[in-house]
Amino acid sequence: MKKRLGLTMRARHIVQGYSFISIWIVGFFLFMAIPLFRSLMFSFQDLKIMSGGLEATQVGLKHYNNAFTVDTSFVPRLITSFTNIVIQVPLTLVFAMFSALLLNRKLLGRIAFRGIFFLPVIIASGAVLKKLMGQGATRLPIFDQVDLVGKLIDYVPGQILFPLLKMMDAITLIMWDSGVQILIFLAGLQSISTTLYEAAKCDGATPWESFWKVTFPMIVPMILVNTLFSIVSSFTKVDNSVMDYIQYIVFNKSDYGYASSLGWIYFVFIFLVIGAVFLMFRGASAEERR
């Protein structure tokens, strides 16, 4: 067999490697690269459904112009989606980190607690979550019971209070949504060698200091992983209005060209966010090295 192809060890290694990933490469073209390219083409076209298939006419940047100038409902949705990411992702990370630190301790019933913390990933997602939201069951009733708004409105200006309360309302959803992130942090925490903590203790570090000097730097890669995961899972979350809207354009309006351009605007905007995240992490790790 070795002689058959007349390949060197190195060449054979390369061929084998490529044959393992070849199915992925084929899939990449079929389900990612070609659709991505076609959707870019579509976004500059008007598509009409004819008996023989689609008929396209070039319209240049019309759809992009419309999205920002004519369509009154897209930009607000984009902004909501953006604020959701900016507010929810950091909160998710903080909460997941907090829970992971708690669950990483030696506790009675640790397994049970972990099982419970992961439960919403199974039950409070997708259609069920939508139904729960419809019933107002995704907010903690405690805020209504004590009439927080009525009590605080005298002291705190509304511009600050209402966004703050909105965040508090979102907190239940954020907690339910952080199951996977908690698991990833837990795995990260468990991979930190205990000798590091012992060394820190020998040097007289308090638990607070050893968190910031040992745990946190060791877990930075997991924070990046979790940030990306949270952003990605926000695309298809039930409260993502861009998703609903594009689907509405596709099905109810059959305006494929416009839907594609909205998809591309969303894509560019998401990649700006992701780019910012990468820059932040690169900056943070560069600072670490200094």
Added chain:
Amino acid sequence: MAINRNVATTHVSMLKRITADKRAATAPLRHAATRRAKTFISQLFIYSILLSLAFVFIYPVLFIFSKSLMQAGDVTDATVNWIPKQLSFANYAYAFQQLDFWRSFMNSTVISLGSAVVQVVSCAVVGYGFARFRFPGRGLWLALVLFTFLVPPQTIIVPLFLQFSDLGWLNTYLPFIVPGLFGHGLKGALFVLIFIQFFSKLPSQLEEAALIDGAGAFRTFRSIMFPLARPAMLVVFLFSIVWHWTDTYEPSMYLMEPQKFNMTQQLSKMDGEGNGEGAKQLAVTKSVIGEPPTKVNRVMAGALLSILPILALYLFTQRYFVESVERTGIAGD
């Protein structure tokens, strides 16, 4: 408690003994009793936080369960909070029939199980290729895996929809399963990354031994590396099932005939949407109007039925979900 452990381990090394001496010198200042009280209070504090958090996490289950057992009278009765006045399973009977339970259960099962099986195999093959072979262009393809993970499905949905429609795959299970065959599909890139992580941690002697014994690369993978990847396979399999089961996006794009609806779609079109949610109704659910709105109890019975299968799965495999994530080292960055 932590300090006690420290004292116990000090006998191991000289360095640590020195610090222990230091601590011993200051120990009389702090009485053992106050220290014990302190750890007790901090433990109490931690448990109370954990329990209150656990309540928030169990709350949806309690809410669904309690509402699903209520009669119409109980729902509006202000004196009834959690426990219905009389026990009745009428809501379940209603929801069972509304969901078209057995049919949508079959649809959901075929989609979830089918995609999970093909994703486990294909993502393992691809992950192995990335983890164990060094070839030109590897970095580029790896970057593209990450890229695939980050592209919003909204961007490519129109061409994909048209592509599947041209192939006549709408209203079949194929749009879910075929991308899985190629290591794509729902969260496919993430699964590939999990397998890359897992395989790159296995010792390379395994393959060297197999090579010496005359096994080729594919034989080595099939009979040695693939069976070893069981923890990673379990994670991918379980997550794939759960995510496919709860996914609302792809089914609502590719399945339009009510006979082909899966569980989540049947649930979305159940009555009692209420609260102005109707404005956002999709074409799929729009055709179904009728039935008086806000029948919380019935809808919640439906919600419970729709997740019952994966809830049961979770109850039996909970340990694997939680523990195997650690063992596979997803977190290895």
